Amino acid sequence: MNEQLISKIEKLKKQLNAVILAHNYQPGEIQDLADFCGDSLGLSVTASKTDADVIVFCGVMFMAETAAILSPQKTVLLPDKFAGCPMADMINAEQLRVLKKKNPNALVVCYVNSTAEVKAESDYCCTSSNAVELVKSIPADREIIFIPDQHLGRHVQQRTSRNLILWPGYCTTHVLITETDIQNAKAEFPDAIVLAHPECSEPVKDLADQLLSTGQMLNFAEKSNAKQFIIATEIGIIHALKKRNPNATFIPASPRATCPNMKMITFDKIIASLQDLRYKISVPDEIRVKAKTSLDRMIEVLPTK
Numbered sequence: 001m002n003e004q005l006i007s008k009i010e011k012l013k014k015q016l017n018a019v020i021l022a023h024n025y026q027p028g029e030i031q032d033l034a035d036f037c038g039d040s041l042g043l044s045v046t047a048s049k050t051d052a053d054v055i056v057f058c059g060v061m062f063m064a065e066t067a068a069i070l071s072p073q074k075t076v077l078l079p080d081k082f083a084g085c086p087m088a089d090m091i092n093a094e095q096l097r098v099l100k101k102k103n104p105n106a107l108v109v110c111y112v113n114s115t116a117e118v119k120a121e122s123d124y125c126c127t128s129s130n131a132v133e134l135v136k137s138i139p140a141d142r143e144i145i146f147i148p149d150q151h152l153g154r155h156v157q158q159r160t161s162r163n164l165i166l167w168p169g170y171c172t173t174h175v176l177i178t179e180t181d182i183q184n185a186k187a188e189f190p191d192a193i194v195l196a197h198p199e200c201s202e203p204v205k206d207l208a209d210q211l212l213s214t215g216q217m218l219n220f221a222e223k224s225n226a227k228q229f230i231i232a233t234e235i236g237i238i239h240a241l242k243k244r245n246p247n248a249t250f251i252p253a254s255p256r257a258t259c260p261n262m263k264m265i266t267f268d269k270i271i272a273s274l275q276d277l278r279y280k281i282s283v284p285d286e287i288r289v290k291a292k293t294s295l296d297r298m299i300e301v302l303p304t305k
């Protein structure tokens with residue numbers, strides 16, 4: 001059954017000159033089908049460099065928006081228009097404008113997990129892998145508003161000793177991983193190394209051996225001599241970790257760390273998306289140009305990792 005669906009997708013892809021991107025948190029079968037897997041910014045940059053006319057983004061809305069910001073001449077499709085990101089939706093452009101008015105001297109650094117209109121209101125964009133370096137690159141006497149993730153923000157505060165103005169946003173999936181989950185996993189697998197994403201809560205991060213973005217986790221596991229890893233991030237990454245490191249064991253810190261939005265994409269929805277060119281995601285030019293500036297400033301300061 002899956003083979004039939006996959007060959008239909010391949011055929012449609014060729015007809016449309018399309019490329020399929022899958023975020024590291026997508027279901028394993030979608031990752032296996034994709035032309036490129038990775039994090040949201042890396043995927044959007046990669047897709048912008050291809051000669052594809054159509055980008056199918058297997059991920060959530062802000063990711064498809066980011067691809068549309070970087071590739072305005074391409075058709076960007078999100079196979080399920082309801083696949084959103086609760087964290088990205090925790091701050092809108094109006095709320096950010098109010099925050100900027102209250103802190104008129106502050107620069108705004110926004111995590112890539114944000115809407116296009118919020119990126120457009122920001123000075124710099126960042127990812128979980130370069131947030132610390134990006135904040136370090138800003139002169140020490142400048143105030144900084146960091147949005148929307150308070151947990152990534154606290155991680156940056158800790159690593160830079162900077163006092164950031166934080167927004168109380170959070171990832172509804174990462175906060176489901178608890179301190180007890182990590183303690184239990186460590187008790188069961190005492191030799192395992194704990195890799196946690198900076199979006200996790202502070203008590204979880206305090207118990208981790210390494211705080212890494214998804215891309216950094218993949219690199220770390222590949223280079224490490226360790227054979228067991230407890231993984232404190234969305235469960236989809238386990239598929240990519242196992243694929244790249246078949247001789248190591250990856251233990252999910254919690255089975256609850258499953259992002260329902262990331263699991264909304266299916267083969268059938270990808271087929272419908274390619275057949276009917278739906279759901280087209282585009283960003284109005286006045287927002288797109290400003291949002292791209294905040295992404296460009298990040299890339300200028302720090303080449304994409």
Ligand code: SF4
Nearest residue numbers: 085086087171173259
């Ligand atoms: S895992 Fe968290 S940050 Fe990522 S899409 Fe889901 S809710 Fe948003």
